[in-house]
Amino acid sequence: MVNMEENTKFSRQRKDGFHRRDTLLSLCVATIMERELRQGMARNGLKSIPIYPEERECQHPTAPSIIRAFQNVEKFEVVDRDDNVTEYFPPLLTPLQKQILNLMDVPATLYA
DSSP, rough: OOOOOHHHHHHHHHHHHHHHHHHHHHHHHHHHHHHHHHHHHHHTTTTTEEEEGGEEEEEEEOHHHHHHHHOOOOOOOEEOOOSSSEEOOOOOOOOOHHHHHHHHHGGGGGOO
């Protein structure tokens, strides 16, 4: 017979473990994004980039500001009845988005 109390406890421990791992992974990704952009700025002699709203300059970009800069990136595909792509419209990156990708050494072709 299955002990529901033990089963619930195990399930809760599993969820907590996944949550901690996801949080740690997210923090690592955010840190790497910030480091790559800031190092790219230093390599290129930039003290700041206009990543804040209203294109205000920022000396120390954070992961949320980097992500916010890409929040409007969209691509479109037109598909036929058989789910074959008949037309593809790649995202149009802004000059700031291209600059961020360049500073982070991420090829813009990843967005094609």
